[in-house]
Amino acid sequence: MADCDANVANMKGPKPLTIVIKLGTSSIVDEHTHEPLLSVLSLIVETAVKLHEDGHRVILVSSGAIGVGLRRMDVKKRPKHLPRIQALAAIGQCRLMGLWDSLFEQLRTPIAQILLTRNDIADRSQYINAVNTINELLDMGVIPIVNENDTLAVAEIKFGDNDTLSAITAAMVHADYLFLMTDVDCLYTANPRTNPDAEAIEVVDDIDALQADVSSAGSSLGTGGMSTKIVAARLASSAGVTTIIASSAHPQYIFPIVSYTQSLGLPRNKSLTALSALNTPAASSPGRSSPSPFDPSNLPQRPPHTRFSPSRHPIRDRSFWLLHGLAPHGTIYIDAGAHRALSNKAGLLPVGIVDVDGNFGQQEAVRIVVVERITPVTPARSVAEEAEAAVDGAAAATTSAGDGLAHTYTQTPPTGTPPTSTPLSAPITALPIHIHRRSSTPPPQLWRGTPLEVGRALVNYSSAEIARIKGLHSEGIGEVLGYADSEYVALRENVSLAVF
Numbered sequence: 386m387a388d389c390d391a392n393v394a395n396m397k398g399p400k401p402l403t404i405v406i407k408l409g410t411s412s413i414v415d416e417h418t419h420e421p422l423l424s425v426l427s428l429i430v431e432t433a434v435k436l437h438e439d440g441h442r443v444i445l446v447s448s449g450a451i452g453v454g455l456r457r458m459d460v461k462k463r464p465k466h467l468p469r470i471q472a473l474a475a476i477g478q479c480r481l482m483g484l485w486d487s488l489f490e491q492l493r494t495p496i497a498q499i500l501l502t503r504n505d506i507a508d509r510s511q512y513i514n515a516v517n518t519i520n521e522l523l524d525m526g527v528i529p530i531v532n533e534n535d536t537l538a539v540a541e542i543k544f545g546d547n548d549t550l551s552a553i554t555a556a557m558v559h560a561d562y563l564f565l566m567t568d569v570d571c572l573y574t575a576n577p578r579t580n581p582d583a584e585a586i587e588v589v590d591d592i593d594a595l596q597a598d599v600s601s602a603g604s605s606l607g608t609g610g611m612s613t614k615i616v617a618a619r620l621a622s623s624a625g626v627t628t629i630i631a632s633s634a635h636p637q638y639i640f641p642i643v644s645y646t647q648s649l650g651l652p653r654n655k656s657l658t659a660l661s662a663l664n665t666p667a668a669s670s671p672g673r674s675s676p677s678p679f680d681p682s683n684l685p686q687r688p689p690h691t692r693f694s695p696s697r698h699p700i701r702d703r704s705f706w707l708l709h710g711l712a713p714h715g716t717i718y719i720d721a722g723a724h725r726a727l728s729n730k731a732g733l734l735p736v737g738i739v740d741v742d743g744n745f746g747q748q749e750a751v752r753i754v755v756v757e758r759i760t761p762v763t764p765a766r767s768v769a770e771e772a773e774a775a776v777d778g779a780a781a782a783t784t785s786a787g788d789g790l791a792h793t794y795t796q797t798p799p800t801g802t803p804p805t806s807t808p809l810s811a812p813i814t815a816l817p818i819h820i821h822r823r824s825s826t827p828p829p830q831l832w833r834g835t836p837l838e839v840g841r842a843l844v845n846y847s848s849a850e851i852a853r854i855k856g857l858h859s860e861g862i863g864e865v866l867g868y869a870d871s872e873y874v875a876l877r878e879n880v881s882l883a884v885f
């Protein structure tokens with residue numbers, strides 16, 4: 386077997402792959418004229434259909450609704466006014482799908498439209514419905530095309546960018562690969578548009594150790610530039626998805642990139658056959674005047690791309706949904722003991738809670754943040770003492786709302802204490818804590834050190850209730866609140882940790 390072929394694994398192996406391909410606006414419409422990039426779209430369609438014919442499951446996440454809307458209405462610049470943007474998205478989305486449908490129709494491949502907002506998946510049963518529908522479409526041989534429902538989404542319920550949406554989609558369907566196809570061929574150490582010396586990054590095994598400047602904006606129509614792709618890669622990798630940044634100008638490179646990546650896990654002497662897609666008559670029939678872009682001789686062995694290795698301990702299904710499907714409404718600060726207990730699969734008891742921030746109700750999602758407790762854990766108090774404390778707490782809570790003396794304090798954590806584990810998202814440096822009190826006396830410092838977000842939870846008690854029972858042993862809950870729905874502030878099944 387030729388050397389070139391030897392390094393190309395057969396994608397038509399026993400296990401079909403699930404591949405999510407995300408296309409940014411810059412790959413769908415021209416940045417300046419907003420005309421659709423028909424050659425790119427056609428190649429994407431050919432690639433998706435070839436993958437599909439090989440038995441793989443393909444999902445597209447397509448941006449471009451706003452870009453296509455701009456073209457349709459002959460608007461030169463993306464407006465700033467939200468209703469106008471949403472109107473343009475409504476105009477553009479149906480044109481965009483019309484475009485995809487007419488191209489896929491040429492190759493007799495049915496497509497389906499899936500429009501999502503964060504709200505749609507915040508409800509567990511709706512999340513499961515979305516997963517079931519996408520899987521059903523894939524089983525039916527249909528290519529789902531996903532976009533954010535821009536017409537409805539406002540800041541609070543937005544994924545914000547399609548990089549994140551594509552990572553969530555990939556996690557929902559347990560995808561093997563997420564391809565973030567964009568207008569650069571890989572991640573560089575700095576923006577290659579402005580830094581000619583920027584160097585390509587081939588593999589990222591540990592995103593936290595990544596040394597790349599991704600701060601500069603991308604194309605004028607894109608959202609977030611490279612930084613949202615890194616966030617998406619972190620998300621998808623945590624769910625066990627291999628994430629690739631590659632050029633949308635060469636979607637056919639998906640074949641050698643997947644083959645190359647698959648071959649890395651195979652023993653050297655394992656016999657590897659060429660891609661079936663490369664042997665299809667359409668690709669290699671004799672007498673063709675122009676060479677097919679899928680012809681093996683036109684495909685590099687390792688096309689440029691950046692690969693983010695998937696986590697060895699993927700977080701999936703309910704745990705993933707708790708972490709990333711829900712928008713947090715507040716923060717619970719816990720001590721190291723509670724963190725250890727959660728890591729050992731226990732639920733969250735009030736005794737381990739140091740502080741609470743935000744205004745949330747029962748069964749809402751919160752951030753779990755570990756801090757170093759200053760105040761000692763409340764010793765087991767007598768029922769009388771607990772009751773007394775409860776009355777104090779209740780009095781404070783009641784009067785704080787209406788006495789006109791409520792003050793907001795911000796506890797800024799002292800710097801210099803290194804985090805003890807990997808942060809879930811960007812390190813939290815100064816989380817504001819709003820505590821309403823009756824007098825102008827500042828609240829006691831409850832914790833110190835660098836707060837570290839370690840997970841998310843769905844809580845059994847509201848923020849006001851937790852403020853009253855924090856630090857108490859569970860027997861005190863009923864006496865303080867007058868009821869005790871659960872001894873846990875969060876059941877273990879409703880806690881998801883980002884690091885273990």
Ligand SMILES: Nc1ncnc2c1ncn2[C@@H]1O[C@H](COP(=O)(O)OP(=O)(O)O)[C@@H](O)[C@H]1O
Pocket residue numbers: 408409410411412566567568569571572573574575576577578597598599600601602603604605606607608609610611612
């Ligand atoms: N370190 C980097 N490596 C590569 N590209 C970068 C980097 N930093 C910023 N960028 C910019 O990110 C852009 C891609 O992001 P964006 O325009 O949002 O694409 P899309 O519309 O495909 O989502 C590139 O065109 C590039 O200018």
Ligand SMILES: N[C@@H](CCC(=O)OP(=O)(O)O)C(=O)O
Pocket residue numbers: 408409410411447448449450451452474532533535545546547548606607608609610
């Ligand atoms: N949902 C929007 C795209 C938002 C977005 O993330 O854009 P991009 O950064 O180009 O992938 C649209 O369809 O126009």
